[in-house]
Amino acid sequence: MSIRERLSGNEAAAIAMKQINPDVVAAFPITPSTEIPQYFSSFVNNGVVDTEFVAVESEHSAMSACIGAEAAGSRAMTATSANGLSYMWEVLYIASSLRLPIVMNLVNRAVSGPINIHNDHSDAMGVRDSGWIQIFSETNQEVYDNLIMAHQIAENKKVLLPLMVCQDGFITSHSIENIELLEDDVVKKFVGTYKPEHYLLNDKEPISIGPLDLQGYLFEHKMQQSEAMFNSKQVILEVADKFEKITGRKYGFFEEYRLNDAELVVVCMNSTAGTAKATADKLREQGIKAGVLKVRVFRPFPAEEIAKALSNSKAIAILDKADSLNAAGGALFEDTVSSLYTSNIHIPAISYVYGIGGRDVKIDDIEKVYKDLNEIVNNNGNINYPYRHLGVRGI
Amino acid sequence: MKDLIEIRWHGRGGQGTKTASLLLADAAFNTGKYIQGFPEYGPERMGAPITAYNRISNNPIRVHSNIYEPDFVVVVDDTLLDCVPITAGLKTDGAIIVNTTLEDEILKEKLKDYFGSIYKIDARKISEEALGKYFPNTPMLAAIVKVSQIMSDETFLNDMIDSFRHKFAKKPEVIDGNMKAIKMSLSEIHKVQ
Numbered sequence: 001m002s003i004r005e006r007l008s009g010n011e012a013a014a015i016a017m018k019q020i021n022p023d024v025v026a027a028f029p030i031t032p033s034t035e036i037p038q039y040f041s042s043f044v045n046n047g048v049v050d051t052e053f054v055a056v057e058s059e060h061s062a063m064s065a066c067i068g069a070e071a072a073g074s075r076a077m078t079a080t081s082a083n084g085l086s087y088m089w090e091v092l093y094i095a096s097s098l099r100l101p102i103v104m105n106l107v108n109r110a111v112s113g114p115i116n117i118h119n120d121h122s123d124a125m126g127v128r129d130s131g132w133i134q135i136f137s138e139t140n141q142e143v144y145d146n147l148i149m150a151h152q153i154a155e156n157k158k159v160l161l162p163l164m165v166c167q168d169g170f171i172t173s174h175s176i177e178n179i180e181l182l183e184d185d186v187v188k189k190f191v192g193t194y195k196p197e198h199y200l201l202n203d204k205e206p207i208s209i210g211p212l213d214l215q216g217y218l219f220e221h222k223m224q225q226s227e228a229m230f231n232s233k234q235v236i237l238e239v240a241d242k243f244e245k246i247t248g249r250k251y252g253f254f255e256e257y258r259l260n261d262a263e264l265v266v267v268c269m270n271s272t273a274g275t276a277k278a279t280a281d282k283l284r285e286q287g288i289k290a291g292v293l294k295v296r297v298f299r300p301f302p303a304e305e306i307a308k309a310l311s312n313s314k315a316i317a318i319l320d321k322a323d324s325l326n327a328a329g330g331a332l333f334e335d336t337v338s339s340l341y342t343s344n345i346h347i348p349a350i351s352y353v354y355g356i357g358g359r360d361v362k363i364d365d366i367e368k369v370y371k372d373l374n375e376i377v378n379n380n381g382n383i384n385y386p387y388r389h390l391g392v393r394g395i
Numbered sequence: 396m397k398d399l400i401e402i403r404w405h406g407r408g409g410q411g412t413k414t415a416s417l418l419l420a421d422a423a424f425n426t427g428k429y430i431q432g433f434p435e436y437g438p439e440r441m442g443a444p445i446t447a448y449n450r451i452s453n454n455p456i457r458v459h460s461n462i463y464e465p466d467f468v469v470v471v472d473d474t475l476l477d478c479v480p481i482t483a484g485l486k487t488d489g490a491i492i493v494n495t496t497l498e499d500e501i502l503k504e505k506l507k508d509y510f511g512s513i514y515k516i517d518a519r520k521i522s523e524e525a526l527g528k529y530f531p532n533t534p535m536l537a538a539i540v541k542v543s544q545i546m547s548d549e550t551f552l553n554d555m556i557d558s559f560r561h562k563f564a565k566k567p568e569v570i571d572g573n574m575k576a577i578k579m580s581l582s583e584i585h586k587v588q
Contacts, residue, residue, distance in 0.1 A: 006424040171459050175433035176420045178455070257494070274457035362460045 002247070003181040009172035012140040012179055013079065013165075014039035014107045016099075016147035018049055019187035022103075023074030023194075026054035026065035031117045032083035032169035033107035037079055048154060055326060059084040063091040063102075068195060071209050073199030075151065079105035080356075083112055085123045095162045096131030097225060098210055101154030102162040103147070108270065108321075109169040110357045118358020119169040121269070121321040124298075125331045131225050133163040133232055134299040136269040139179045142296075143167045148182065151191050153237045158231040158303075168271040170358065185245060199257070229300045236297055237369050253302035255294040256309055258284060262291025264373040268319040268335055269295045272354075272361050276319075278389040279366035291368050309341035315373040315381070318347040319390070323353040329387050348381045354390035365391050398454065400543055401462045402445040404535075405481055406471030411496070411532030415471070417534050419545075423451045424547045425554045434568060439455050439556055444479050451545055453513050465489065469539050471518070471531050482509040492584070494518040494531050499587045506581050513587040514542050516580060520571035525576035526569065537580035548581050 007015065013036045017025065025044075027037035037053075039365055044053040052069075056062045059080050066076040066260055080088065095102050110116040111123050124134060127177060133153065137143040146165040154163040167173055182190075198207055213221060233253070240251040257277050259265065264283075266276045273294035278288040295302075318328020318337070328334070329351030337349050352369060355361045369390060376383055389395055402419070406412030413434040420456030431450040437443070443472055448462045466489040470481055473495035485491060490512040495502060496519070518534035526533075529554055540551050559570045 006420065006430060138549055168459075170433075174436070175431055175459075176417055177431055178424065178429050271459035274459045278457045360461050362463065363458065 001183065003183065004182050006176050007140055007179050008035075008174055009137075009167045010035035010107065010144050010174065010177050011039060011145040013147060013167070014043070015181065016144045017077055018043045019182070019184050020077070020147070020151065020191050021049045021188070022051055022077045024052045024054065024066065024069035024076040025078065026056050026057050026062045026076065027078045027080070028056050028062045028084060029361070030059070030081050032109055032119075033081040033084070033105060035173070036105050036107070038247050045359075059087040060091060062214050063088040063095060066102045066136065067091060067098065067100055067386065070095075070102050071098060071199065072201045075194040077103045077105075079107065081107045082123045083110035085127060086111055087201065089127065092127055092130040092132060092162075094210065097214065097221065099160040099225070099228070100162060100280075101151065103150040103154060104162065104164040104266045105147070106164045106166045107169045108166050109234045110222045112189050116357040119321070120172050120356050120358070121166075122323075124164070124166050125324070126323040128299060130332060131161060131229070132299060133159075133161055133229075133236075133297075135163065135164060135165050135297055136295065137167045137172070138271055138273045138294060140172055140175070141179050142180065143172065143301050144179060145247070147186055148190060149239045149243050149251070151194070152242070153232060153235050155194060155196075156232075156235045157197065159228050159235050160232055161228050161232060162223070166270065171236075171271045180247075182247065190242070190246060226330050232302050233302065251296065253295075253297045253305055254309065255292075255296060257292040257294065259291040259293060259309060261289055261312075263289040263314040263377065264370050265291045265293055265313040266366060266369055267293045267295065267310075267315045267316060267320060267332065269298065270321070272319060272321070272366075273309045275361055275363060276366050279363045279370065282363065283367070283370055288370065288374070293330065298332070301339070303335070303339035304343060306336060307339040307345050310347065313345070313347055314377045316347055316368045317352055317373055318349060319352045319369070321355045323356060327387070348376050348383050350376070350383055350386045350388055352388050352390040356392070360389050361391065396451075396453075396543075396545055397466070399450065399452040400467070400545065401454070402449040402467045402469065402539060402543070403465040403485075404449075404469045404471065404507070405464050405475050405479055406445055406447070406531075407475070409444050410471050411530055412445055412471050413447045415469075415532035416449050416477045417538045418485045418532070418538060419449050420451075421558055422536075422540065422551060422554050423449075425558070426550055428452065428545075429454060429456050435461060444475055465540060467492065467543050469535055470494060471535050476505045482506060485509060485511065486510040490514055490542050492516065492535070492542055494535055496520075500523055502587060514538065514584055514585055516584045518580070519578050521579045521583065525579060526572040533576045534580040537577040538584045541581050541584050552577065
């Protein structure tokens with residue numbers, strides 16, 4: 001029996017963590033993710049979880065404590081945003097290269113400067129090559145569901161990679177919405193007990209973790225990380241299947257919304273996907289074949305699958321909530337068009353950087369994107385200029 | 396009720412506007428609706444203008460943007476009438492609800508660009524009488540429920556007593572006052588002719 005509730009995205013994350021009941025949570029507060037460790041620490045204080053809560057003095061220490069805990073053989077979780085994640089940067093690579101399946105809540109916020117507390121994806125994009133699995137969430141429900149699935153993916157022997165569940169700061173983290181929760185024992189059974197194969201506190205098998213790794217072996221170890229990221233694709237789908245069996249909610253690498261016969265397609269992530277779906281519905285009523293591809297799993301990037309899903313469209317707009325400042329389009333755009341190229345599919349595709357620093361994204365904005373795509377189709381696929389910005393003044 | 400009702404709240408930091416929007420989301424949720432309740436975070440400080448939003452529907456809500464064409468606007472502090480575009484995008488078949496003691500003619504003059512219905516309520520008087528302090532959010536919550544007809548008065552009252560018992564579990568002495576404020580508001584909210 002599922003439980004009908006109404007929770008904010010941060011509450012949903014904290015409740016998921018309560019039900020997961022990890023061995024260690026180490027965190028340092030930063031807006032807009034602060035509420036997650038705040039709520040969780042009250043669960044610790046009230047004795048409803050038996051987690052060791054480490055109130056560290058910085059995010060660098062938060063991740064370091066998670067690394068220590070996970071290496072010791074326990075299950076560790078954390079939460080952060082923006083500059084907090086930036087401050088973890090060097091240790092994120094340590095976590096992934098030591099193959100420690102730590103699970104993080106990333107409540108997406110613009111990385112300073114100038115200082116801004118609102119949502120964009122510049123924090124997540126800044127660590128996209130750090131060897132972490134990155135899963136994005138449109139709604140509070142998806143935040144919850146992705147967290148419940150996270151450990152089963154990350155701790156799988158074929159994977160052993162850290163994983164971050166992303167959600168949009170304020171837009172979902174501070175918005176109350178309907179949600180269906182699972183009962184505690186159902187989550188407990190699904191998440192299971194963590195049984196690491198090798199760990200520091202195993203007196204039967206003394207090991208070193210993180211020694212010097214020079215020309216002779218580092219490449220091989222990086223190759224293993226690369227293979228693990230490829231392997232994680234299958235595991236992500238297997239865990240989603242298991243999750244569907246207990247919830248009826250189906251998850252894949254991405255969601256195809258009215259994509260079957262879509263001619264004009266918007267590709268995006270997180271909360272914007274909801275607004276894009278509402279826009280597609282509106283345009284469908286006017287006879288325009290609009291569709292949405294919502295990327296859920298960004299790392300590993302499901303390149304072949306996305307290319308295939310987009311292969312019947314006539315024009316594609318890829319929306320990035322972070323500007324790569326590279327004079328060549330956003331990260332999601334680059335990954336998507338390279339996927340198409342590698343699959344030998346050539347469809348006009350344009351990049352939109354949008355929603356920076358919490359700039360609100362309205363149905364009107366997405367409608368403008370579809371209108372631009374329609375123009376490209378009517379103009380024999382002539383793109384004119386691919387590197388566009390949406391909703392910014394002065395262009 | 397229409398399939399989707401969108402509400403925009405205007406208040407000042409410290410008046411409980413955000414809380415009121417969350418309480419409204421709660422009340423609608425308890426009657427089986429799909430809901431969103433979210434504030435627009437700006438520079439948060441006491442007295443600064445703040446905005447909060449609600450979407451209430453019989454169907455799942457997908458849109459994740461602020462609300463630009465609300466069905467209802469709730470004004471928790473009437474000094475905002477002079478400094479914030481209160482009625483921007485407000486549908487003419489909707490309504491604006493103002494916490495004010497202004498004369499009808501003066502209020503109408505301040506809202507002369509808006510052609511829909513205007514309701515007013517003296518939330519200060521109600522709050523001070525019922526609670527002994529000025530907390531305008533509970534009276535304004537009752538006012539928007541009454542005007543928007545999201546649910547019947549009876550359903551709302553039953554729901555709020557449960558919700559206050561939960562919310563104020565550690566200070567039950569304020570439950571009666573809040574319920575009194577709601578009852579007074581439901582009867583005192585009136586349309587400006």
